[in-house]
Amino acid sequence: MRALLLGGAGFIGLHLARRLVSDGHQVTIVDDFSRGRDDADLDLLRADPAVQVVSGDLTSPATWATLPTGWDQIYLLAAVVGVRNVEQDPARVIRVNTLSALHLLDWVAPGERVFFASTSEVYAGGVTAGVVPVPTSEAVPTMISDIAAPRFAYAASKLLGEAAFLHTARARGFETVVGRFHNVYGPRMGADHVIPEMSLRALRGADPFPVPGADQYRAFCHVDDAVEAMLRLMGAPAAAGQIVHIGNDREETNIGDLAKLVLRVAGVSPAIAPGTAPPGSVARRCPDLSRLRELTGYEPSVSLEEGVRSTFAWYREHGWA
Numbered sequence: 001m002r003a004l005l006l007g008g009a010g011f012i013g014l015h016l017a018r019r020l021v022s023d024g025h026q027v028t029i030v031d032d033f034s035r036g037r038d039d040a041d042l043d044l045l046r047a048d049p050a051v052q053v054v055s056g057d058l059t060s061p062a063t064w065a066t067l068p069t070g071w072d073q074i075y076l077l078a079a080v081v082g083v084r085n086v087e088q089d090p091a092r093v094i095r096v097n098t099l100s101a102l103h104l105l106d107w108v109a110p111g112e113r114v115f116f117a118s119t120s121e122v123y124a125g126g127v128t129a130g131v132v133p134v135p136t137s138e139a140v141p142t143m144i145s146d147i148a149a150p151r152f153a154y155a156a157s158k159l160l161g162e163a164a165f166l167h168t169a170r171a172r173g174f175e176t177v178v179g180r181f182h183n184v185y186g187p188r189m190g191a192d193h194v195i196p197e198m199s200l201r202a203l204r205g206a207d208p209f210p211v212p213g214a215d216q217y218r219a220f221c222h223v224d225d226a227v228e229a230m231l232r233l234m235g236a237p238a239a240a241g242q243i244v245h246i247g248n249d250r251e252e253t254n255i256g257d258l259a260k261l262v263l264r265v266a267g268v269s270p271a272i273a274p275g276t277a278p279p280g281s282v283a284r285r286c287p288d289l290s291r292l293r294e295l296t297g298y299e300p301s302v303s304l305e306e307g308v309r310s311t312f313a314w315y316r317e318h319g320w321a
Helices: 011-022 040-046 061-065 083-088 090-107 120-129 152-172 194-203 223-234 255-266 290-296 304-317
Strands: 002-006 026-031 051-055 073-076 113-119 175-181 209-212 217-219 242-246 252-254 272-275
Touching: 002 011, 011 026, 011 040, 011 223, 026 040, 040 051, 061 090, 073 090, 073 223, 083 090, 090 152, 113 120, 113 152, 113 223, 120 152, 120 175, 152 175, 175 223, 194 209, 194 255, 194 304, 209 255, 217 255, 223 242, 223 290, 242 290, 252 255, 255 272, 255 304
Parallel strands: 002 026, 002 073, 026 051, 073 113, 113 175, 175 242, 209 272
Antiparallel strands: 217 252
């Protein structure tokens, strides 16, 4: 199988590439390295004859003109993500995320199958407003409570992508699957997410140990489980044209308890200092995975403790502290 990973040098993309290569497939990664990393982990993949890495700006038509068609699977993972990035430059979020999606729609060939990476943020406004239940299914209404809020630029860009792919695929003769990621974490995801942030604070000896949003709840999904769900969806004919939640609904946890787990893994015991949650963040997030299970038989297999331990170990071993 030939797979094209757009934004494949980023967090989820690199883990997906490794899995595809280990399963015996050929992989082409396209990335502009503004978010994805050109590092030792990518170099290991580059050394594999089954992998090609292309540097290219997916917002530019010139990049698309150089890419061949005829792929078995295409994954659109390229996006500006992370709360800090979104709040600092929401206009860039809109530009990069929408142009990458729309250029792909103009370029994709009939018969190809595309995975569009979306997010639970598309319905976060409804959770905050109390009109969307948790755990949350794909059938709930999407809602942006304040379109002028900087962090909603990300949700808006992903909603546009969802609509664009779902309404275009059948007319143009290709298949698409929309996967909404829910709090995916793991090694090599950067420093702007809660589990890496906590791991780095623990490694640096923070005392007191700040825990913003300690009273909030999340259901975290290890990246290996997320990759498994993606591959199963892309191999399931019935998933075509569907929005499917991807996550782990087995271990919903309080953020304060997550901090205690990270500190236990780190072997330190500073004073915990609960703080105010980041503006615009939801009080609780957990996916209903009924549709994913029905389509693929997926079950998450990496426990929260196991995933936190492997993530913490990666950041410690790679000298991020």
